Amino acid sequence: MSDWPEIDAYRRQLSPLLCGLAIREVEVGREQAINEPIDEFASHLNGRKVLFVERRGRQLLLHLDDGNRVLFALPPGGWLHLGPSAPEGERAQIALSFEDGETLFAGGPRAVACHRLSAKSVNEMWRGLGPDPFDARLTEEAFVKRLSARRGKLKATLVDQKLVSGIGGAYADEICFEAEVLPAAPIPELADETKRRIYRSMRKVLEEAAADPAGFPFRVHGREGEACPRCGGTIRQEALSSKKMTFCPSCQKEA
Ligand SMILES: [Zn+2]
Incomplete structure (x- = not known):
């Protein structure tokens, strides 16, 4: 999973370790991961210092001292790792080595995106994204208003990055469970109090998951056929449009 909690955990981990360091070497293990020819990509990044690490939605951004950015987007099951070598048994698609000898590796079962972009193109790309789940302006009232403007089913709307950015299918299932609402519930049918509960559940689930993404106890997602931890009922998985719930x-x- 590479949702808000995982990417935010990477941001918190990498910020203090990478800021101020210059990139010394770039290795590309999978050409599809980058957005320009390898030589160009490497020569543009070589010697550049990381000024700042930012997360937006499910993407991680390294701000460089030449004004450009390196954007990481991970596929489901994708990973980042800072250390002397890639995690055991994993193959890195991209490796950025820093002046202190550490290397940032990225990999996953499908192509990772590691793109060098101008600040302007990042802004354009992010223009359509909804607010961060923890954006101070996304108050309970603001969330209820945004949700009330939608007509779809709850889960499909929660994973729509235009509503709020950063929620994927697994955490959407958990948020619906926490709020005690069915993922297929039509939004126009939801009471305002339910929408407020969904907001609080979103923050609670994401906060809990961000504290320890690897140890987050999924209570319904991936637990089809098991007993519900709240009521003992049997957890079900069904199709919701082209996805599952x-x-x-x-x-x-x-x-
Ligand atoms: Zn139950």
């Missing part, structure tokens, strides 16, 4: 039909309600 996992939920407890006994304690999650329509509205």
Whole structure:
């Protein structure tokens, strides 16, 4: 999973370690990961210092001292790792080595995106993204208003990055479970109090997951057929449009 909690954990981990360091070597193990020819990519990055590490939605951004950015977007199951070598048994698609001898490796089961972009193109790319789940301006009232403007099913809307940026399918299932609402609940049917509960559940689930992404106890996602930890009912998985949803039909309600 490479959602808000994982990417934010990377941001918190990498910020103090990378800021102020210059890139000394670039190795590309998978050409599809980058957005320009390898030689160009490497020569542009060589010697550049990282000024700042930012996360937006599910993407991580290194701000460089030449005004450009390096954007990382990880596929499901993708990873970043800072150390002397890639994690055991993993193959890095990209490796940025820093002047202190550490290397930032990125990999995953599918192509990682590691793109060198201008600040302007990043801004253009991010223009359509909704606010961060923890944006101070995304108050409970603001969230209820945004959600009320939508007509779709709850889970499909939660993962729409235009509503809020950073939530993927697995955490959307968990947020619906925490709020005791069915993922397929039509938004126009939801009471305002339910929408407020969804907001609080979103913050609670993401906060808990961000504290320890690897140890987050998924309660419904990936647990089809198991007993619901809240009511003992049987957790079900069903299709929702082209995606899947996992939920407890006994304690999650329509509205
Ligand atoms: Zn239940």
